[in-house]
């Protein structure tokens with residue numbers, strides 16, 4: 001039987017959903033993996049997929065069922081690691097891709113983890129706080145069998161935060177019979193969380209943004225920045241760019257696109273979002289009528305920091321930025337990558353650009369194990385160093401091999417994963 005016949009049907013990229021995007025990225029890196037390419041099939045199959053039913057009692061007494069997932073894509077280099085997403089559009093294809101990008105990312109910045117990701121197909125905006133807590137706790141109990149401080153360590157992602165992590169930690173600990181702070185990262189500081197974790201992803205985006213700008217001869221002071229997604233990642237990145245003298249000229253979230261040529265007041269915008277749930281109605285700017293016009297905004301740096309597959313063949317040719325910093329996971333399709341390359345747009349890929357979050361998650365996990373906590377300055381210094389070194393290493397490979405930064409980052413990440421796979425051998 002040929003190996004083609006052994007591929008489970010759900011792993012075949014019949015559509016170009018997030019998993020299809022990831023498979024195409026792996027196909028693009030394979031010619032650069034040398035002898036390790038014989039192991040590449042490992043990267044095309046998640047190690048473990050758990051699909052769970054998550055029933056909860058609604059506040060009105062009815063019972064509702066939600067579909068939850070935890071995918072451990074690869075554990076060759078260490079325990080699974082990656083966030084948990086609560087979103088109405090979560091699919092298995094998406095969680096598989098997100099877990100695989102964690103594998104590549106963790107290896108690319110050399111934190112000792114494999115890759116994992118989880119999610120529930122639910123719109124948390126439609127849940128009360130009590131319902132949110134119940135769905136989190138039930139989901140944690142259902143995936144309890146495969147997570148743990150040495151097995152798989154969840155963290156925040158879209159629509160989850162430190163409060164959700166606290167409930168996950170508590171539920172896991174109750175099931176274990178003892179407090180296990182190291183089972184999740186991104187926790188509140190009072191429960192073993194790390195200083196700097198909440199800001200870490202946005203800070204990492206900003207740090208690699210400065211490196212990329214230097215390569216392009218672009219001065220951050222006065223640079224025009226447009227940000228899609230104004231949550232944990234996009235909000236922090238926007239603030240740090242503003243503090244460095246850049247002008248954030250456009251912000252798009254799920255509800256609206258606000259623009260201001262002279263630069264938006266990011267602190268005021270964050271306060272508005274905290275009060276109203278979105279940028280819609282912000283008095284300090286104007287609003288685009290057509291959402292798609294966001295992509296044609298006149299800017300130097302574009303930061304997609306929302307969801308996957310936002311930059312596509314539909315809009316890539318309209319982009320005027322010279323640098324794209326992928327705060328989101330998987331925001332650019334391979335076909336859009338090709339268009340951007342033609343236009344000489346520098347794309348700093350997700351697996352480097354947004355790796356600041358998991359890097360400080362690693363610091364948090366180490367601090368929990370040693371029960372010794374670092375200062376915020378120590379954390380930010382170490383984070384900055386790791387981000388700069390990762391960017392420099394990937395830049396060098398991209399120059400040497402004349403490939404994109406994405407392929408270069410995948411060369412670094414996939415090589416480390418497959419070397420570990422090969423060294424471990426196959427048989428028990």
Ligand SMILES: NC(=O)C1=CN([C@@H]2O[C@H](COP(=O)(O)OP(=O)(O)OC[C@H]3O[C@@H](n4cnc5c(N)ncnc54)[C@H](O)[C@@H]3O)[C@@H](O)[C@H]2O)C=CC1
Pocket residue numbers: 156157158159160201228229230231232233234252253254255305306307308327328329354355357358
């Ligand atoms: N939180 C973290 O530490 C990390 C997050 N990421 C990635 O960054 C991205 C954003 O995550 P977070 O900021 O944590 O989520 P978040 O939940 O804090 O914020 C998400 C933002 O995206 C906006 N959004 C949602 N749908 C949208 C749409 N269709 N168009 C435009 N905006 C939309 C929301 O309004 C919100 O402003 C995701 O791709 C996530 O996987 C990557 C690395 C770490």
Ligand SMILES: O=C(O)CCC(=O)C(=O)O
Pocket residue numbers: 081082083084102105153154155156157185186329354355357358359361
């Ligand atoms: O902090 C972590 O463990 C994972 C963050 C995450 O989900 C990501 O990098 O996409």
